[in-house]
Amino acid sequence: MSNNLAGGWTGFNFELTAEANKVFAEAVTLVGTKYIPFAFATQVVAGTNYSFLAKAQNVVPNAPVRVVKLHIYQPLPGQGQPHITQIIEITP
Numbered sequence: 001m002s003n004n005l006a007g008g009w010t011g012f013n014f015e016l017t018a019e020a021n022k023v024f025a026e027a028v029t030l031v032g033t034k035y036i037p038f039a040f041a042t043q044v045v046a047g048t049n050y051s052f053l054a055k056a057q058n059v060v061p062n063a064p065v066r067v068v069k070l071h072i073y074q075p076l077p078g079q080g081q082p083h084i085t086q087i088i089e090i091t092p
Contacts, residue, residue, distance in 0.1 A: 027082040047075040
């Protein structure tokens with residue numbers, strides 16, 4: 001039995017699925033920062049919202065590793081490509 005509310009977010013899953021990895025790879029094409037996802041949650045809307053927790057490191061010598069939350073929207077089939085809607089820096 002699920003405790004998720006209709007339209008609500010799932011809990012974070014720390015085992016990335018093939019589908020989650022595919023959505024992340026298609027949406028994250030930014031140059032200058034390397035992102036490595038380690039958890040995700042989803043929300044079904046008219047399409048699917050993904051919230052990824054990821055390590056982020058600028059591609060420069062000695063850059064610190066940070067943790068960010070990337071929000072990605074995957075439209076319904078035939079209505080476009082997944083794309084980033086927000087990147088939030090997580091501070092300890």
